Amino acid sequence: MAFANGTGSIEPKPSDIILGCKKCTHGNKVTVDFPDAVFTFHAQWLHDARCDDGASKNAATAICQQPISTVHAETVQLSSRGASMTLDVTWDDGLASKFPAIWLRAMAPLVARFDSPEAALKQSGVQGWLVDTLKIPEISYHEIFPEEAEKEDLDNITINILDQLLGKSAPGIVKIIDLPDPNIEDERNHKNNINTQVLKRLFGSVFVHPIRGSDQTFNVSSHSDDAKRAVGIPNYDTTQLLLPHSDHAFYDNPIQVQGFYGLEGESENTWVSVLAILATLKQESPDLYEHLCKAPMALGRVSRFYGDPLYQATVDTAITMEPGSQDRVKRVRWHPNLTGSLLSPYDEYQKARLAHQKFDEIMRRDTHQLKLIFKPGDLYIWDNFRLLHGRERVLEVPRTGVGQTVPEQVVHDRYRALHVDVLKKYVDERWLIHMPMRQLREMLRLVKGHYWLDG
Numbered sequence: 001m002a003f004a005n006g007t008g009s010i011e012p013k014p015s016d017i018i019l020g021c022k023k024c025t026h027g028n029k030v031t032v033d034f035p036d037a038v039f040t041f042h043a044q045w046l047h048d049a050r051c052d053d054g055a056s057k058n059a060a061t062a063i064c065q066q067p068i069s070t071v072h073a074e075t076v077q078l079s080s081r082g083a084s085m086t087l088d089v090t091w092d093d094g095l096a097s098k099f100p101a102i103w104l105r106a107m108a109p110l111v112a113r114f115d116s117p118e119a120a121l122k123q124s125g126v127q128g129w130l131v132d133t134l135k136i137p138e139i140s141y142h143e144i145f146p147e148e149a150e151k152e153d154l155d156n157i158t159i160n161i162l163d164q165l166l167g168k169s170a171p172g173i174v175k176i177i178d179l180p181d182p183n184i185e186d187e188r189n190h191k192n193n194i195n196t197q198v199l200k201r202l203f204g205s206v207f208v209h210p211i212r213g214s215d216q217t218f219n220v221s222s223h224s225d226d227a228k229r230a231v232g233i234p235n236y237d238t239t240q241l242l243l244p245h246s247d248h249a250f251y252d253n254p255i256q257v258q259g260f261y262g263l264e265g266e267s268e269n270t271w272v273s274v275l276a277i278l279a280t281l282k283q284e285s286p287d288l289y290e291h292l293c294k295a296p297m298a299l300g301r302v303s304r305f306y307g308d309p310l311y312q313a314t315v316d317t318a319i320t321m322e323p324g325s326q327d328r329v330k331r332v333r334w335h336p337n338l339t340g341s342l343l344s345p346y347d348e349y350q351k352a353r354l355a356h357q358k359f360d361e362i363m364r365r366d367t368h369q370l371k372l373i374f375k376p377g378d379l380y381i382w383d384n385f386r387l388l389h390g391r392e393r394v395l396e397v398p399r400t401g402v403g404q405t406v407p408e409q410v411v412h413d414r415y416r417a418l419h420v421d422v423l424k425k426y427v428d429e430r431w432l433i434h435m436p437m438r439q440l441r442e443m444l445r446l447v448k449g450h451y452w453l454d455g
């Protein structure tokens with residue numbers, strides 16, 4: 001579909017990002033014809049989101065200070081071509097805006113009305129992975145630490161790795177291969193660890209523990225000082241079955257990414273995709289799915305092996321959705337060993353209890369729970385918000401695993417910065433400041449896939 005009017009002096013070509021545009025009679029709505037879909041925006045939303053004068057607002061321009069529906073589009077037209085194409089709007093308050101076309105296309109599915117009757121927008125249908133469909137991507141250490149590389153190349157490599165970890169349809173786990181030999185003493189002493197070096201290269205920094213200090217790993221060991229200090233303390237016995245769990249489940253703000261490096265010994269370790277467990281739960285017991293997502297639980301622990309013990313606890317649901325969403329999972333929080341009790345209201349308790357039991361039962365199935373022999377020199381990195389991990393048994397001692405983690409905000413900032421660095425070559429940076437991460441990823445996909453990059 002291309003509109004006969006409102007397209008200004010541009011004669012659209014099929015390769016343009018926008019083929020046409022028009023406003024409604026009163027200027028309350030603006031309809032934009034993209035090659036794959038037609039969307040109608042509230043004119044007021046466009047006015048709210050305009051960044052022509054910068055991303056920040058002052059007391060006079062803050063949207064909460066302005067009544068709704070007092071501004072209207074007077075004219076709409078297209079200008080420029082290719083990557084720099086814009087939708088130009090003049091407003092009846094005297095302002096004018098130039099909306100970048102790829103910015104509009106990336107934002108449209110979130111806020112605009114979808115008007116194409118002939119085709120539905122592609123749905124990704126994210127279901128996580130089952131054991132027989134998972135292929136863990138292997139990334140060479142030399143790719144992350146090349147002898148020579150331009151910043152741009154290194155950034156692209158990092159984006160690709162982070163996509164494997166964080167992308168909604170990605171495995172959420174990668175294996176780093178071709179690692180150098182470890183310095184055994186450093187690794188045992190929590191310092192200069194390979195795991196920390198890799199995570200710092202990918203994310204910039206790692207979690208700062210309040211007692212261990214910066215850049216120090218947590219070592220899960222059968223024979224270190226940690227193990228001696230932990231003797232007799234529940235949950236620190238490294239010979240026991242460790243059910244699938246997320247790390248930092250007892251923190252208000254759990255870490256998002258973690259790496260685990262095998263220094264010595266062997267064990268059978270497990271990983272499971274939470275999206276896949278939820279898909280099965282939804283299919284087999286839809287009512288229990290609702291209860292799992294709604295039931296609050298208490299999780300806590302005391303770490304007596306520190307000089308002054310750490311007392312940590314939080315209350316949350318097992319599943320946290322993205323803000324404003326009923327079904328897009330942001331995070332799992334799960335640690336059977338450290339969960340106290342459910343805090344559901346009396347009438348919902350039994351269903352909620354059943355939902356937790358069923359969630360655990362599904363994740364232990366052979367179809368869902370990946371079992372791998374974890375050996376010296378193995379380094380796995382995964383998304384702690386979407387994958388649970390555990391340990392079936394220790395096969396060979398002495399055994400030491402070296403763990404390191406990255407906070408959510410560090411992950412988020414890094415992923416965002418990498419995208420903005422690429423996208424600001426196409427769109428002024430101010431248009432990217434308020435974009436949700438999902439839209440930044442979509443925009444990068446549009447940029448990468450578009451013809452005008454080739455020439």
Ligand SMILES: [Fe+2]
Pocket residue numbers: 245246247389
């Ligand atoms: Fe863990």
